[in-house]
Amino acid sequence: MKQFKKKQKNNPSASSSTLSKWDRKYVWHPFTQMQEWEQEAPLIIERGDGIYLYDVHGNKYLDGSSSIWVNLHGHRHRTLDTAIQHQLGKIAHSTLLGAASPPSILLAKELVNIAPKGLTRVFYSDDGATAVEVALKMAIQYWQQQSPPQKKKKTFVRLDAAYHGDTVGSMSVGGTARFHERFRPLLFSTIALDAPYCYRCPLDLRFPSCRTACLDPLEDVLSKRHEQIAGVVIEPMVQAVAGMITQPPGYLSRIRALCSKYNVLLIADEVATGFGRTGRMFACNHERVTPDLLCVAKGLTGGYLPLAATLTTECIYEAFLGEPEKTFFHGHSYTGNALGCAAALANLEIFKKEKTLVHVRKQSRLLQALLKPLAELPIVGDVRHCGMMAGIELVTNKETRKPFPLAERMGHKVAVECRRHGLLIRPIGNVVVLVPPLTTTEQELRKIVNIVTKGCRTLC
Numbered sequence: 033m034k035q036f037k038k039k040q041k042n043n044p045s046a047s048s049s050t051l052s053k054w055d056r057k058y059v060w061h062p063f064t065q066m067q068e069w070e071q072e073a074p075l076i077i078e079r080g081d082g083i084y085l086y087d088v089h090g091n092k093y094l095d096g097s098s099s100i101w102v103n104l105h106g107h108r109h110r111t112l113d114t115a116i117q118h119q120l121g122k123i124a125h126s127t128l129l130g131a132a133s134p135p136s137i138l139l140a141k142e143l144v145n146i147a148p149k150g151l152t153r154v155f156y157s158d159d160g161a162t163a164v165e166v167a168l169k170m171a172i173q174y175w176q177q178q179s180p181p182q183k184k185k186k187t188f189v190r191l192d193a194a195y196h197g198d199t200v201g202s203m204s205v206g207g208t209a210r211f212h213e214r215f216r217p218l219l220f221s222t223i224a225l226d227a228p229y230c231y232r233c234p235l236d237l238r239f240p241s242c243r244t245a246c247l248d249p250l251e252d253v254l255s256k257r258h259e260q261i262a263g264v265v266i267e268p269m270v271q272a273v274a275g276m277i278t279q280p281p282g283y284l285s286r287i288r289a290l291c292s293k294y295n296v297l298l299i300a301d302e303v304a305t306g307f308g309r310t311g312r313m314f315a316c317n318h319e320r321v322t323p324d325l326l327c328v329a330k331g332l333t334g335g336y337l338p339l340a341a342t343l344t345t346e347c348i349y350e351a352f353l354g355e356p357e358k359t360f361f362h363g364h365s366y367t368g369n370a371l372g373c374a375a376a377l378a379n380l381e382i383f384k385k386e387k388t389l390v391h392v393r394k395q396s397r398l399l400q401a402l403l404k405p406l407a408e409l410p411i412v413g414d415v416r417h418c419g420m421m422a423g424i425e426l427v428t429n430k431e432t433r434k435p436f437p438l439a440e441r442m443g444h445k446v447a448v449e450c451r452r453h454g455l456l457i458r459p460i461g462n463v464v465v466l467v468p469p470l471t472t473t474e475q476e477l478r479k480i481v482n483i484v485t486k487g488c489r490t491l492c
Contacts, residue, residue, distance in 0.1 A: 048088040051076055075456075080107025083469045083476055085456060096450070096457040096480055097467050101272070101304055103335030104470045105382050112334050115378035119371050128156065128368040135373030142380050143341060146313055148322040151343040155360075156368040160303030161197025163327035163340035164265075167299045168201045169362055170325060170348060171263045174297070177351045177358055182259075189253060189264040189296075191227040195273035196265065196301050205265045208273060210461075223261070225249050227271055228279050231414040231425065232433065247286050254294040263297035263324070264290075269315035269418055272304035275463035276423025278416045285319040297324040297348075303340075307331035308383065308470050310419035311393045324348060332372075334379035335469075339372030392420055392470050395477060399466075402481040409488050411442070420472070424464040424484070435462050442491065449487035455480060464488070 046054070056070045076088045083106050085093045095103065105112065119135060126133055140154035155170075157163050168188065175185040188205050195211070196202040203212045204219040207227075212219070228246050254261065268284050271277040291298040300323035305315035309331065312318055316326070325348070329340035352360050366372075382388065396419045406424055407415045413427035413435075426442045428434050436442040443459025450457055459465055464487075468480055 048076065051088060075451075082106040082108075083472055091454075093451070093454050093456045094476065094480055094483075095469060096455045096484075097465065098469050099335060100458065101309075101467045102330045104307060104331045104379065105334050105386070105388070106469050106471050107335075109334065109382065111382050111385075112336055112375055112378045115374045116336065116371055119374035122370070124371050125366060125369050127365075129363055133368060133370050133373070135370045135377065136368035139373040139376050140341075142377060143328075143343060146380065147326060147343050148314060148316050148320075150322040150345055151326055152346045153344050153349040155342045155344070156364075156373075157340045157342065158364050158366055159197070159338050159340050160301070160327065160329035161199040161202040162364065163303065163329050163342045164196045164202040164205070164299075164301055165199050166342040166362060167325040167327050167344075168205065168263075168265075170342070170344060170360065171297050171299065173360060174348050174351045175262055184260050185262045187221070187223060187257070187260050188262055188299075189223045189225060189250065191266060191271065192224055193227050193229070193271060193274035193277065194265070194267060195271070196267075197303075223253055223257070225253065227274065227277060228283055229274075229277050230280060231416070246280070246283070247290065250287065251290055254290055254296060258294035258296055261294075261296050263299045265299045265301065267301050268305060268321070268323075269310050269318060270305055270421055272421065273460060275425060275460050276416055276418075276421055276465060278418050282319070284316065284321050288319075288321045288323070291324075299323060299325045299327070301327045303327055303329045305421070307379070308389055308392050308419070309421055309467070311389065311396050312419075313383070313389065332379065333375035334382065336375045336379075337369070337372040338366075339369060339376055386471075388470055395470075395472060395474070396420060398474060398477055399481070402478060406481075406485055406488065409485075410492050411436075412488060420468060420470055422466040423460075424466075424488070426462045426464065426488075438462070445491055446484070446487040449490050450483050453483045453486060455483040457484070 052074050055074050061069060077085050078088045079086050083095050085095050128136060143154050144152055155166055157166050172186055175182040190205045190207055192207040194207040196206045200218050203215060205222055206212055207224055266287060269279055288298055300316055302314050306328045316323060324345055326343040333339050352358050399422060400417050403415050403417060403422060406412050411426050412424055413430055413433050414425040416423050426436055428436045438461055443462050443464055446464050447457050447459050457465060464484060
């Protein structure tokens with residue numbers, strides 16, 4: 033028996049070359065041009081440890097994107113591993129449709145305790161897009177169930193370049209044309225407003241008067257059409273997929289004030305910014321804002337399992353009480369999955385025990401200092417940063433801020449160069465994106481920025 037086990041360990045079920053062949057033959061990767069993918073040797077990640085990833089050939093990489101912004105405390109964290117194993121000894125999943133489970137109850141209580149004050153109810157789903165879908169549907173039904181019903185309130189205000197997911201509703205309130213334009217016939221109409229893209233804005237958003245002017249279009253729309261508007265959808269503090277576009281101080285709190293003034297719901301999509309990414313547990317905490325609906329996912333389970341939640345107020349919850357037809361008819365088969373909830377509870381425990389937010393704020397200051405010299409490079413137009421999220425925008429001309437043609441794929445070229453030096457990142461067009469795990473040490477952070485600097489210099 034011992035010999036058999038040893039043989040199995042030294043002879044995996046498929047060699048790396050076989051896996052590469054099968055990947056190209058059977059797998060369709062997201063956000064990937066497969067013709068290009070099939071011409072290259074695929075990167076196949078086999079295991080992880082801390083903030084490092086290892087491919088099937090044994091090559092070691094820094095996880096500079098937190099496996100697309102989900103991993104918070106590093107891979108194979110003992111507390112998370114143990115929590116999932118412990119829950120697996122009880123049950124992996126049971127439905128929340130007409131039933132409950134201890135992990136989902138305990139997690140809901142913890143989320144309400146740490147959420148912006150006034151958010152008291154938790155509705156579970158599977159991922160960021162579904163969390164946004166839930167919020168949109170709740171908003172529409174909430175207005176329909178007012179007394180008297182406000183059925184005209186069925187339009188949403190969104191920001192250009194916003195990204196809220198790839199389901200039909202979340203695409204409708206998104207503004208990433210490159211991803212969503214082909215599906216326009218499927219989408220419902222929304223009111224689009226310019227995002228506060230300070231680097232490319234003609235106004236100088238450092239000054240209060242300019243920040244006010246940036247929101248004048250929103251107030252104009254709300255003052256004229258608030259009777260038709262159900263909600264304003266926003267990514268607080270940072271528009272991540274737009275290229276890590278950071279919002280000016282006071283922008284978020286002013287939107288909250290306008291929504292309250294004109295009786296419109298504020299929907300905050302914190303799928304990317306939630307759970308410490310910006311230096312606070314939630315980005316809304318920076319300006320002490322409580323949205324009417326808060327969407328979370330990604331880091332909710334520490335990057336271990338898919339789980340999402342939409343948090344809302346008691347006022348919205350109570351609008352769904354009463355006759356059977358007032359029921360919120362929405363749900364998912366794996367809603368409130370026990371393993372996911374157990375991982376999420378362990379994730380929140382780590383925040384407390386390891387004082388994660390204190391560490392993030394310290395590392396955020398270091399990251400800002402390390403990134404500063406990059407701004408001097410001839411192809412770097414703008415360096416923006418919030419917490420452990422950073423975007424380095426590449427331009428062909430610093431004076432005119434002219435971007436590189438997307439076909440030139442400058443961001444991709446930098447990422448390829450970084451990979452040669454042991455760093456995995458995924459750019460967004462001309463923006464080199466850094467979103468390392470929250471537990472990244474000073475030494476590791478210096479190494480990450482040093483590699484990115486080498487990659488940019490190589491392409492100068």
